[in-house]
Amino acid sequence: MKLIHKEIDRDGRGKMVLVPDEGEDMWHTYNIMTEGDRLRATTIRKVQQESATGSSTSSRVRTTITIRVEAITFDTGACMLRVKGRNVEENQYIKMGAYHTVDLEPNRKFTLFKEQWDSVTLERVENACDPAKHADLAAVVMQDGLAFVCLITSAMTVDRAKIDVNIPKKGKADDTQRKKAVAKFFDLVMASILRHLNFEIVKAVLIASPGFVKDQFFEYLMRNAVQTDNKLLLENKNKFVLVHSSSGFRHSLREVLEDPTVTARLADTKAAGETKALQQFMTMLGTDPDRAYYGIKHVERANDSLAIETLLVSDSLFRSQDLDERRRYVRLVDNVKENGGDVKIFSSLHVSGEQLDQMTGVAAILRFPMPEIEEEDHALDSDEE
């Protein structure tokens, strides 16, 4: 994403002109925009004109439209952002107050007006405009008969394909059925790798599975590539990394990203950093539960005592439609930063972010144990009941 122009008052009011470059920027935009903002973008409209004689002609016109945002939808698969709202600036084609829906297009600039640019949003824009953070990664998580092909970018994990094939169990006299089913399964996985991955962008392909499925598959893939003389695969052979995972379900991707061999390759991608932080939190919860809390109430209480060392927040919380709630989280983030704490904002599209979302979306590792939080809470609970 490129930032063309920025104009923000001291009280946080103002506008920004941005140009999204790729799918991921749409995701950032989705997170930056909230209801009530004003969006100015160009769009193509079909316009009907009636001449004086009564004959009508219709033509397609590119025009600039400014709407007050009422609904935002994001399609993760296609990385499309579509914004609905009422027109607030009349022009020759579009009436005031008319409802319009705008699809944001890559490489076309748009302007976003906000009453309040908060710190989290500003940081997000900054991150999005940082060109250094690009390490696209593909992952195939598989087990016998089940595979997921995913793309991992710095802010998103997108499922590209799910392959589910029934493989008969062993123990029949002739093994051909099983072999056939396995071959079919591998074929499908291979086909979806070729279809969905762009090896020019993808820096590494992780193949993860329990047991030997990954080795078998890789062997199959390479044998097939040699047979069919598939240059693409042969040239990119060294991009494949085989990793162990405990199952072939999507959530074991988290485990994969924790693997030291993978983290070395990922270096400082956001996904790896998030996974690490979450892992730290979990370990802390196991070893010293008084230093790890989750849930907004607990975390806020810890924050009041300036106890937070690392704050983990899911970005889904900042998309909240409730302005007060949103402010609450922003305040929390600002506070923690002020007090010298570390804030990690998780992308809810990553597996680790998904997991964080499941556990209320906010968690904190404390500097010192605070057992009183839980006791207090317990007392409160019993009061409620």
Added chain:
Amino acid sequence: MSRHRDVRKLDYDEEYNQAYDEDVYGHSVDDGDYGVSPGMEEYIYNRSRDNTQGFGLYFPTGEDIKEEEEAVNGTARKSESLQRSRHDSSSYVKPLLSPEDEVRLASILDELRNILGDKYSEGELTETVLTHKFELDASLNALLNKTSSPATAQSLPQREKRVRSRDKPFTASDGVKQLTLSHNHHRDYKGESAQSCKAPSSEASKLPRQPAAPIVVTTPAKGGSTPRVVRGFNVHDAEESGAAENNLGSQERESKRSRSNTPVRGWKDKDKERDKDTPTVTKTPAKIRDKAVDVLTEYKEQRGSGKDLLNLVVVGHVDAGKSTLMGHLLYLQGNVGQRTMHKYEQESKKVGKQSFMYAWVLDDTDEERSRGITVDIAQRMFESESKIITLLDAPGHRDFIPNMITGAARADVAVLVVDASKGGFEAGFESGGQTREHAILIRSLGVSQLAVSINKLDSVEWSEERFKNIKHNLRQFLKTVGFKDADVVYIPCSGLTGENLVKPSTEERLCSWYKGPTLLQAIDQLKLPERGISRPVRMCVNDVYKGQGSNMCVSGRLDTGYVQNSDRLLLLPQGDVITVKISGVDPSVLHIGDFLCDPTHPIPLVTRVQARIVVFNITVPVIKGAQVDFHYQAVTEPAKIRKLVSHLHKTTGQIVKNKPRALVKNTAAIVELEFTRPLCLELFRDFKELGRFMLRTGGSTVAAGLVTQILE
């Protein structure tokens, strides 16, 4: 007075234990809730007691009453029973014994009470035991001979009940009623012996138990309808067709007869045999079954005079020699031909893995052979003296525990194979090894009888010391897991040399100290679980494959109920309600883990359940929203812990805390689970075997659980 009270108290304990022994996995002894003097206890309201009762509902306990002396707190129990004996024997003065004898006496008394209930006084028992010099069998016989009449009187009502229950088929709701009913009985009986309590509750235990004959339902392609079934064996030609005559068409009879001539052989043979049968064309209208067959009589005829069917799973650490042991056993039993074995020998020699030749009997895919590791469950049948045994050889590698679970879920009993070689046992037994995990898993999945095969003893010169050492370690551990000493046998053997597998060993170094049974004998002596044929049909699909010709075959374990030719069955999940017809099933909707069930009593399809779980020894605590792998029968599905409802006390089941923040290791809790797509689940109290599950994450087992409530 004090005596009366004491007896009552004793019974409370019994109940308390019944309800819990099923569910207590590994943890330390905790009897801290008994701070009250024994006489007062029953007058004091105790929440935990009520909870126990409530929870007892989920644990049909009939068979467990014998387990009253819970292994977990064996020591505590012992001291308790000693104490008890002191109360009882107010009139009887026990002779002075050495502490050692005291302990022996106590354990024998426990055993006796297990068997006989409480109808003999402490004094009587002690006396008998002492006169028979601590010999359990002898004193038992003496006691039984002394008063055989009360014993029969007591067992009589029990038998009657059983017959009655079989006559009328149970529905699920019946089962529940029955359970509650029996529960009230407990209270009434409390003054009486444990034995009498057993009668109603054994009723309960019977409900969910079921045959486990691997069956094959075929769906042949030719026109008509009906799935058909071949039971694992049809031994008695005449009787069987006789009984079947009324309800089967003549064509059908023909086919049955041809089948019934089949000796029991391997799996595939049955398939072939079945394919020979001509499919019957029966129009099945709305009615589910053409005629009600007297299934019970038929079942009895088939099973009664034939051999019993037992499902056996073989577990243990990777490279403990499970496949080799079982392969060798099959070979010695004559289930593997000389020529095949020779072929394996040559081939394995060629690749330099001669020691794997017996494992190849079970590991038949190329992948398994080249790596020398079992990946998936192998299934074979063989016969012992009194049983037909379905052998399930489980993989030991930790990555394949999901496969192992699907196998263990089908089993009634287990063989735990332990590597006795130097360092081998330790590797498998220490924290990283699978010996522990497998033992916990099979216990959690409802297996209560275990034959521990201490393998590779040849590598340590058949050292008795090594055997004893391992046995000691294992016994300690298995107790904490919940296996009772009486249900575990230890057999020294060698899978590679075949020593002490089928025939008693000729190896001098072993004979000199070991006189016990061989592995096969030990397996043969394992007790058969009750089968409940009169329940609605439940069959979990373990495998879907193409039969010969264009038939689709599904195979799995028949958990409850019975299936006969021309039955219409319901296939779930998939959301679709499908009547399995001859050509009616689209192969693409058949999945491993689906259930075939009775259309009138379909299995519930759920996405959200409440469950009681016991958290194992884990490093990362379980928190709200945790994503776990849910293992249930043959299914493995991702699931999410939606809510931590309450944290329970490990032994009493009392709620310690509502809405806990996290569940740390070795705790019990009630949680809510949510699945991404609907699954077929049964409540534990309805179908004991179908209500158990395991939760795993990141390659380690997090918890075992029971479905207590279906929410959605």
